[in-house]
Amino acid sequence: MSEIALESIVVSFGLLIDQQLINLMQNYRFYIIIVFLIGAVACVKETGQESPSNTDEVSFANLEIPNDFDFSTTQNIHLKINSDNFRNNSIYTYYYFDDANNKMTIGRGAHSGTSVYNTHFILPTYVKEIFIQKDAAELQWQIKVAVSSEYVYVNFDENTPLTKTFNRVLPETNNQRKANTCEDYLVATNGQGKSFTIHQEDDYSLTNYPDIERSSWAMAYDQSTGVMYYDVKGKLYKRTLGEATSTLIATIATSSSELNNGYPRMTLKDGKLYVGDGGAYAIIDAETGNVLKNISVTNFPGNKNGGGDLVFDSEGKLYQACSGGLYQLEFNADTTVYNAIRLSADNFPYYLTGIAIDRFDYIYASTNESNSKIIKMDKSDGSFSIVHTLNRKCNDLAAFICSDDDFAGLDSDGDGVNDGFDEYPNDPNLAFNNYNPSSNGFGTYAYEDLYPEVGDYDFNDVIVHYRHNYITNASNKVVKMESKYIAKSVDADYNSGFGIELPFKLDSISSVTGTTITNGLVSLNGKGTEVGVSNDKPVVIVFDNQNAIVSGSDIKSSEEMDMVVTFTSPITTQLLNFEGFNPFIFVLERGREVHLSGKQPTQKFNSDYLNNGADVGSYKTSTNHPWGLSIGHKFHPPKENVDITSAYNNFSLFATSGGVSKANWYTDDSGNRNTQKIHLDN
Incomplete structure (x- = not known):
């Protein structure tokens, strides 16, 4: 290094150094000091002169997030179906195609009469069209409809083209009816x-x-x-x-x-x-x-x-x-x-x-x-x-x-739904499976566990995959909800549990089964919900310690956990209200709850955490960053300490646009994933 360069470094520190002192720099011990000073200068960030090339590596923490954005990747849909023809004994099936062109069945229901058929379900926000299939009178119709708001309206009439001009549906498992030749x-x-x-x-x-x-x-x-x-x-x-x-x-x-x-x-x-x-x-x-x-x-x-x-x-x-x-x-x-x-x-x-x-x-x-x-x-x-x-x-x-004898048992349980459509043909109380997010997919909740401090934003500390099957009767009311959960983690030092605050009252619930309890952090009542919370918003605990139930290497995973919520009397899909579900983890203790952005804690939350960290309320930082994400899809987590914006190339646009852009940031569409920085969870 030249004397001029060394002198400029010294001057930059505001030191008055004469030429004799510069000459002494040849001394070994003094040279060590200068090397230290050079290193200190290299560590100083000059924010006003950042190279434009660094903008590609902006972390999630530095993004400007719209105030009202909750990072949701799903939307609540209210579907209304009217039929001007063949109104009686109609079966409606609704589905969409995902980013990989897989058919994702959402649900099914029966309807008769002149009233409008109503149902509610959750749909990924990137899905812009759904398909409604109507089966009636051994005929079949299908309508594709655009999704542009919460409300979707479909009308079947005499101008709706048929997709099948004869469609007698019989259960394939019933050999007697398969062999019937009438x-x-x-x-x-x-x-x-x-x-x-x-x-x-x-x-x-x-x-x-x-x-x-x-x-x-x-x-x-x-x-x-x-x-x-x-x-x-x-x-x-x-x-x-x-x-x-x-x-x-x-x-x-x-x-x-x-x-x-x-x-x-x-x-x-x-x-x-x-x-x-x-x-x-x-x-x-x-x-x-x-x-x-x-x-x-x-x-x-x-x-x-x-x-x-x-x-x-x-x-x-x-x-x-x-x-x-x-x-x-x-x-x-x-x-x-x-x-x-x-x-x-x-x-x-x-x-x-x-x-x-x-x-x-x-x-x-x-x-x-x-x-x-x-x-x-x-x-x-x-x-x-x-x-x-x-x-x-x-x-x-x-x-x-x-004759009816030729098709004996066409409605075996007498609930008014043909056995070919009835997914529970021998149970008069059950008829149809309906799914969130779909019949063959999982949704994901992904959390940072350092709350109330901000984490590294890899969202891989506690991961919960879920699939809900809300089973309806012939009147399209929900009799029970069968949920499947899988707990996962990449590298979590803290023990965390997981629960969901439900949007309907405790007296609607007859029983809850399937909770996985390994320690004494939570207690359950006779119905299987948590004690000590509001009866207006009961809480189900899925597990109380993910580290006790997960194992593996890159991604630690639990076995599938099956939970069943049975209702006292069947409820409507509107009352079930998946959008009102409030999932959360609790870290090390029951009172340290971590919810999704915009959600509120349960009565078990220790409010002292609000005054001792980065949470300014509703589980947001002062810059609107969350501790949890809800993804209507199976989430492949970033590797440890990898910022989510580095693992998912379009997450930044999704976040800064308030979800308007790149709503499918998590899918395997071209350009979405940086596969070298994520754990592919297949």
Whole structure:
């Protein structure tokens, strides 16, 4: 080093050194002193002259965090679903696709009636769209909807395209029903003399049979004998389906010349044929062709009573679908007058030619086109969906219907949910699994344990993975919550426990099981919740000392811990309120609680910690930095003493933007992770 350089160093310390003193620097002992001074200068940080290249290594502690930001990576969703068609016995399933394009099922529920279906669940904030699947009447629809706020509204109507035109769901584990060969199908004819069956369970495939007489517009089918009855210009015929010859039964003689010249409507019940055209109806003995009753109709405007067909449901109620929509026809006392009750709100946009009904009392209809459409209809309100288009015209429909005995146990527990959708088919109190964060994923709470002092911001001292399954009944209320927890740590010297303050009252809880207790820091009451806290906000303790239950090398891990919270009476998903869960760790003692940013402590908290550290309230530092993070995903922790901003490249943008930018900072999307600085927890 030159004398000039040494002199400049000395001057920088404000020392008055003459040339003779500089010359003495050749002395060994004095040189040691100068080396010390040089080292001291090198350790002084000149904040006003920091190199721009250092900005890439800014630590989490130096970031400016918005005042109201709580570092949440999840959002609460209130989902509302309305159905204008097939409202009854609907099953809704909701899911999303994660960053790796895995389907993440959130939950499922059942619904009937005109009211709106409501549910609440938690969703990662980076998820911008969810999928709602509706299963009803052995049909399936799906809607993709954008997530732009807490509220998501979905409406299924007649314009919603079908994703499956036949979807009978049966439990795969029930071998008896898997082997069942009974099949509902439609029997059909047209005016060109074609007879055929339509197999809705086999993608609406057709089976052709020998031709019948031409110009037949009305047909009925007796599945007990396999006989078709059909009209040709007032002549009544019968034929066993599949045979090549027909038998003329009679030329009918009703009081209506319109009917006597042929008619478009016919159905069968108890050996009697019910026929109609316009406002004229009659009941005919199927075996003899004798007219048993001539019938008129009231409350049925002529301009709405065109075309269509008749059918009975399983309860013996008579329906007519025609140009004016769907009607129920009620008999008077002596069955000589029908009173028409309109069920549809609108006219049908298609001219209908035939209708039939299946074993679930859903109506199938055909349209008057060269390539007839097959429509499936809800008998309660006439709402419908087009399920298939034939390669021919269809002028009338009837049906072969499997009996309930063919599907014995379809609802084994009698809760109103088909066994194929019921995830607890033998328990009438349980029906559906619903998940937070998803059926096959874990969420994470990650904490620093030096509270009330700030830590090294590697967030790896106490890590808790969780998955909640809130099991609902057929009324979509939560009966119990089955939670799975895994405790993890990278290098924690302190013993910490973990608990959750719940957002509903103690009297809602019947029991809590699954707490892992290894020391005497906590006590539980008879229900399994912690004693000494408010009954308005009960606390469940998952474990009391993670160091006693974890083992391993890079990442120490516990076994899975299963906890079950059973409710006194089923509660709504809104009352369950995952967003109101208040998870926390307690370090070395029960009163040293560490919560997520913005949360409040329980009654067990020792408030002295607020006056002896960096916490200025609500578990934030004066610069809004937290001691804990909640991540709606499995978190791969930074290595020991590695700042989270170094391990996760986009965490800084997430934090400084208040969560607006890089909401998926923790996923394995390109550029998110610095894998050399994290422990991949696979």
